[in-house]
Amino acid sequence: MTLFDLVKKELWYRKSQLISGLLAITLGIAVIVAIRSISVVSEKAVAVKLDNLGANILVLPLTANIDDYYTADIDAPTFSEAAVGKIMSSTLPGIDNMSPKLSRRIKIGKELVVLTGILPKSEIASKPLWQKTGLSGKALKVSCAAPKEENKGSILKDDKLQRRSVDTLSDNHCLIGFSAAKRLNRNENESIVIENKSFLISKILPETGTVDDDRIFANLHLVQQLLGTGAQINSIEIMGCCNEISDGLLTKLRNVLPDTRITTIGQIVSTQIETNQMIKKMMYAFLLIILVVGGVSIGNFIWANVNERKKEIGILRLIGYGKKHIYQIMLAKSLILGLIGGVVGYFLGTLAALWLGPMVVGISVPAIPSLLLMSVTLSVAIALAGAVVPSWLAGKIEPFVNLQDQ
Amino acid sequence: MFLAIKDITKIYQHKDGAVKALNNVTLQVSKGDFVTITGASGSGKTTLLLTLGGLIQPTAGSMHFEGRSINLKNDSDLAKHRKLHIGFVMQHFALVPYLTASENILLALNNSELNRQEQQLRSKELMHLVSLDHRQQHYPRQLSAGQQQRVAIARALANNPAMILADEPTGNLDPVLAMEIMDTLREVNRTYGATIIMVTHSTEAAAYGTRRLQMERGSVAYSDSQSESL
Ligand SMILES: Nc1ncnc2c1ncn2[C@@H]1O[C@H](COP(=O)(O)OP(=O)(O)OP(=O)(O)O)[C@@H](O)[C@H]1O
Numbered sequence: 114m115t116l117f118d119l120v121k122k123e124l125w126y127r128k129s130q131l132i133s134g135l136l137a138i139t140l141g142i143a144v145i146v147a148i149r150s151i152s153v154v155s156e157k158a159v160a161v162k163l164d165n166l167g168a169n170i171l172v173l174p175l176t177a178n179i180d181d182y183y184t185a186d187i188d189a190p191t192f193s194e195a196a197v198g199k200i201m202s203s204t205l206p207g208i209d210n211m212s213p214k215l216s217r218r219i220k221i222g223k224e225l226v227v228l229t230g231i232l233p234k235s236e237i238a239s240k241p242l243w244q245k246t247g248l249s250g251k252a253l254k255v256s257c258a259a260p261k262e263e264n265k266g267s268i269l270k271d272d273k274l275q276r277r278s279v280d281t282l283s284d285n286h287c288l289i290g291f292s293a294a295k296r297l298n299r300n301e302n303e304s305i306v307i308e309n310k311s312f313l314i315s316k317i318l319p320e321t322g323t324v325d326d327d328r329i330f331a332n333l334h335l336v337q338q339l340l341g342t343g344a345q346i347n348s349i350e351i352m353g354c355c356n357e358i359s360d361g362l363l364t365k366l367r368n369v370l371p372d373t374r375i376t377t378i379g380q381i382v383s384t385q386i387e388t389n390q391m392i393k394k395m396m397y398a399f400l401l402i403i404l405v406v407g408g409v410s411i412g413n414f415i416w417a418n419v420n421e422r423k424k425e426i427g428i429l430r431l432i433g434y435g436k437k438h439i440y441q442i443m444l445a446k447s448l449i450l451g452l453i454g455g456v457v458g459y460f461l462g463t464l465a466a467l468w469l470g471p472m473v474v475g476i477s478v479p480a481i482p483s484l485l486l487m488s489v490t491l492s493v494a495i496a497l498a499g500a501v502v503p504s505w506l507a508g509k510i511e512p513f514v515n516l517q518d519q
Numbered sequence: 520m521f522l523a524i525k526d527i528t529k530i531y532q533h534k535d536g537a538v539k540a541l542n543n544v545t546l547q548v549s550k551g552d553f554v555t556i557t558g559a560s561g562s563g564k565t566t567l568l569l570t571l572g573g574l575i576q577p578t579a580g581s582m583h584f585e586g587r588s589i590n591l592k593n594d595s596d597l598a599k600h601r602k603l604h605i606g607f608v609m610q611h612f613a614l615v616p617y618l619t620a621s622e623n624i625l626l627a628l629n630n631s632e633l634n635r636q637e638q639q640l641r642s643k644e645l646m647h648l649v650s651l652d653h654r655q656q657h658y659p660r661q662l663s664a665g666q667q668q669r670v671a672i673a674r675a676l677a678n679n680p681a682m683i684l685a686d687e688p689t690g691n692l693d694p695v696l697a698m699e700i701m702d703t704l705r706e707v708n709r710t711y712g713a714t715i716i717m718v719t720h721s722t723e724a725a726a727y728g729t730r731r732l733q734m735e736r737g738s739v740a741y742s743d744s745q746s747e748s749l
């Protein structure tokens with residue numbers, strides 16, 4: 114008859130108490146696991162959606178204003194393309210994606226269009242420095258050859274623009290915006306002469322309803338040659354991670370590029386930051402509630418148990434058990450509760466998430482095995498914390514009083 | 520001297536004022552004594568008994584057991600002392616309700632030098648001693664009051680204690696059962712040489728004592744067999 118045997122028998126003897134005590138902690142853990150499982154997935158979903166909003170940081174020449182960026186005037190100020198290399202070699206965390214551009218208004222025949230030089234993905238990836246920073250493969254997503262037709266909301270004014278990029282764009286190819294193609298009366302695979310150079314139209318872009326529709330996209334370095342600007346650009350669009358933006362990414366970028374004007378596309382950034390922070394805050398609020406409720410209910414359970422067991426504790430003291438043993442018994446008991454609550458709570462919560470995820474949030478949620486460790490740890494910690502005070506009081510119980518009455 | 524206490528005073532602190540339950544009690548008990556303690560309700564009998572068992576910390580005074588001074592402040596020392604040397608028998612039996620008779624005995628054998636198998640054997644032997652061989656797997660509620668008290672006596676004997684402290688062991692039993700229990704205790708006293716200190720309200724039970732004490736308002740009044748009959 115070890116102390117552990119004793120604890121087991123006592124738990125079994127007071128089954129209903131055990132079940133109600135377990136219920137509190139199990140449900141608490143289940144709720145945490147369910148929320149966590151769903152929020153991990155929904156955070157990812159939100160991240161993908163936010164990503165689709167496009168660039169949120171603009172690097173512009175010192176003298177430029179946002180309007181220049183949109184209108185691409187002939188005399189719009191420019192800055193050196195070296196800035197791209199500087200950002201890359203700074204290896205600032207939080208820069209997901211960047212795309213340098215040079216835009217100018219030009220005339221083709223009688224029609225006014227905007228010629229925009231962009232860097233195709235293959236060219237960016239081939240820069241050894243960028244490969245070294247590891248950004249070319251994973252983080253640097255200078256892509257989206259086919260503009261997606263979602264996110265057409267008003268705040269997403271530059272949505273299509275941001276994501277306009279292509280895998281390869283050889284020197285004699287170009288892409289033409291929908292209305293530019295119409296005005297110039299050109300089709301795909303036809304040729305077009307721009308600034309005295311002949312290009313093959315590799316694609317006519319679908320209509321986006323933005324300034325992009327009047328643009329012609331060609332290789333940045335070629336555009337620089339044609340316009341005679343040298344290695345100049347007039348904007349770098351950057352996709353920064355929301356957390357880093359709120360962590361002062363802008364200031365750091367400004368330190369790297371002191372001769373430029375760096376702004377955020379305010380609405381996009383604030384939407385991203387707010388969404389992420391809201392999810393986080395919700396998690397913390399739930400966690401706090403559950404910690405308090407779980408801790409209190411376990412404490413209450415152990416306390417009620419101590420009161421009910423005063424006589425037994427007196428008996429144990431009588432036959433040679435010290436206060437130390439009484440603490441051990443009470444803590445062993447809460448440890449068992451914590452373990453069971455953690456494991457059962459994990460499975461309940463996961464099942465709930467699997468079931469509720471698609472129903473409530475509309476996303477399918479996978480089970481997250483690593484949460485098992487977290488829930489057991491959390492549950493045991495809550496149970497032990499809740500049991501400390503009652504156990505200490507149990508140790509202080511004087512056997513005298515309790516042995517007197519039946 | 521087997522057991523000696525000197526100038527033991529116990530004051531209970533209570534919100535309605537302090538209660539002096541023991542007042543400078545000095546007492547010596549020889550090995551093999553069967554001491555009975557009588558006295559009015561509230562005279563401090565239980566307090567004295569539990570102090571002797573190290574369950575109550577006296578406000579002042581000292582205690583020696585088999586020549587050793589007992590540190591009345593150290594809880595785990597006192598617990599060990601109880602386990603090795605003292606068996607308790609209480610009025611309400613003090614059995615754990617969710618353990619069987621033999622499990623109640625095994626609980627007292629936990630952490631002893633005996634291994635699991637030897638503990639089982641010892642528990643069987645003790646149940647036989649109190650004539651409850653066929654009641655080992657019974658829970659306390661399935662046993663009569665007298666049987667429960669015999670289980671409690673068996674448990675008190677588990678670790679071969681040198682001393683048995685009993686607080687009104689027959690208080691909950693009818694006279695016939697009471698005398699059975701008293702016979703069992705006398706047997707324990709005679710065959711095993713265990714020193715017994717027993718608090719009782721019953722003169723019949725008190726008559727089993729080889730030495731009789733009376734308590735009055737926290738103090739011990741000695742009495743021999745002759746004056747006891749007054
Ligand atoms: N925990 C306590 N707090 C305050 N006073 C107490 C406490 N325990 C006992 N007393 C008081 O101490 C005195 C002695 O009590 P004790 O129980 O030792 O008497 P007793 O002789 O065993 O009485 P009884 O024959 O009724 O069992 C009583 O006046 C009692 O009220």
Ligand SMILES: [Mg+2]
Pocket residue numbers: 564565566
């Ligand atoms: Mg009493």
